[in-house]
Amino acid sequence: MKTRLSNNKLTIFLEGRIDTNNAAAVEAELMSAVRSAQGAEIVLDAEGLSYISSAGLRVLMKLRKQAGTAITVENVSREVYDIFETTGFTELLNVKKALRQLSVEGCELIGSGGFGRVYRIDPETIVKVYNPGLTLDLVQQERDTAQKAFLMGVPTAISYDVVKCGDCFGVVYELLNAKTVAQIMDADRSRVAEMGQKSARLLRSLHEISVEDGVLPDRKAEMIQWVDKIAPILEPSEAEELRGFLRAVPGRRTFLHGDFNSKNIMVQEDGEFVLIDLGDAAFGHPVFDVAGLTLPYLFLLKSPMPGAEIRRLLGFDPEDGALMWGTMCGTYFESAEIASWTQTIMPYGQLLATYQGTRLAGYDMDYMKQRSLPGIRNRLLPLIRSAKPLNW
Numbered sequence: 001m002k003t004r005l006s007n008n009k010l011t012i013f014l015e016g017r018i019d020t021n022n023a024a025a026v027e028a029e030l031m032s033a034v035r036s037a038q039g040a041e042i043v044l045d046a047e048g049l050s051y052i053s054s055a056g057l058r059v060l061m062k063l064r065k066q067a068g069t070a071i072t073v074e075n076v077s078r079e080v081y082d083i084f085e086t087t088g089f090t091e092l093l094n095v096k097k098a099l100r101q102l103s104v105e106g107c108e109l110i111g112s113g114g115f116g117r118v119y120r121i122d123p124e125t126i127v128k129v130y131n132p133g134l135t136l137d138l139v140q141q142e143r144d145t146a147q148k149a150f151l152m153g154v155p156t157a158i159s160y161d162v163v164k165c166g167d168c169f170g171v172v173y174e175l176l177n178a179k180t181v182a183q184i185m186d187a188d189r190s191r192v193a194e195m196g197q198k199s200a201r202l203l204r205s206l207h208e209i210s211v212e213d214g215v216l217p218d219r220k221a222e223m224i225q226w227v228d229k230i231a232p233i234l235e236p237s238e239a240e241e242l243r244g245f246l247r248a249v250p251g252r253r254t255f256l257h258g259d260f261n262s263k264n265i266m267v268q269e270d271g272e273f274v275l276i277d278l279g280d281a282a283f284g285h286p287v288f289d290v291a292g293l294t295l296p297y298l299f300l301l302k303s304p305m306p307g308a309e310i311r312r313l314l315g316f317d318p319e320d321g322a323l324m325w326g327t328m329c330g331t332y333f334e335s336a337e338i339a340s341w342t343q344t345i346m347p348y349g350q351l352l353a354t355y356q357g358t359r360l361a362g363y364d365m366d367y368m369k370q371r372s373l374p375g376i377r378n379r380l381l382p383l384i385r386s387a388k389p390l391n392w
Helices: 023-036 054-067 078-086 136-151 181-187 189-206 219-233 236-247 287-292 294-302 307-314 318-333 338-360 365-385
Strands: 002-006 009-018 041-052 071-076 094-097 108-112 116-122 125-130 158-165 168-174 265-267 273-275
Touching: 009 023, 009 054, 023 054, 041 054, 041 078, 054 071, 071 078, 078 094, 108 181, 116 168, 125 158, 136 158, 136 168, 181 189, 181 265, 189 273, 189 287, 189 318, 219 236, 219 287, 219 338, 219 365, 236 338, 236 365, 287 294, 287 338, 294 307, 294 318, 294 338, 307 318, 318 338, 338 365
Parallel strands: 009 041, 041 071, 071 094
Antiparallel strands: 002 009, 108 116, 116 125, 125 168, 158 168, 265 273
């Protein structure tokens, strides 16, 4: 029996069949391995396990008692998983199905963003493939968040299973013949204002949803924790100024999408708007979602990147970005005072731009000192000092 001990995690690789013929021998090997790595987290890798009988399950029960800690069984085939589920062992152990392999070769690319790309698999389903290096835990978290949002009444696509796409992870969603808002505007520029109005009304409807305790994270608390992470590159007074600005944001239980933009909004053939990419969903003041609109529709357009790259990230003609912001801002606030609302929102937009930049860079201190710190001192802090109070 193969084992691997790394970072205080003992992985034991199960193989073949475990039944009455070999249960005693398997038990002896398992117990020996656990004793030799006492105190380590125990993971049973069942990729090579083809069958387990009641005798084998009793061995796992003894192992759980011997270890005195939770045991994870991962990479479980669908057939073996059915045995665990039927016998109730999915309640006793943390049993994880093996991920099915899915190829996107030849599939239509319908969207891309900072964390991955979305492909059309067939007329009824899409898959979001995350960038290399993004962990399975992160991907599963997004899928779980999408399911929670669906149960809260958020118009989001039904999420199916987590899959492997080559060396990357992905999530499969049901979407019937849908196109992104960006694709619709790219194909017909005359529809930009229409899509902006409908998107803003959708955002308003999301912000009418109240989130119960323990369901989603608190965005304001997350942002304050972010300041703590970047504090080493700041003067203590600068870090406290950022924290104070965030603490002043009124507390709300409002549902927040976290990345509401025209590439994450799908429009089905019947005209229904459906959301994807809810990995950053949270609760808090709506300003965090509205300010997020400035990232693609205002900040991206001022980027020094080549126009073709801006167009790829935006998903439609960059010349229409300002129109999209103006239409959405005016519709959301039911106001023609676009310039005034833009001035109110801009400090939070700059805050989110800095937040996203440091996250994508993995909080690399050298990068943040060179790229993030000048923006914090020359743009973010001056905007915060002149910010209007939030009275909505």
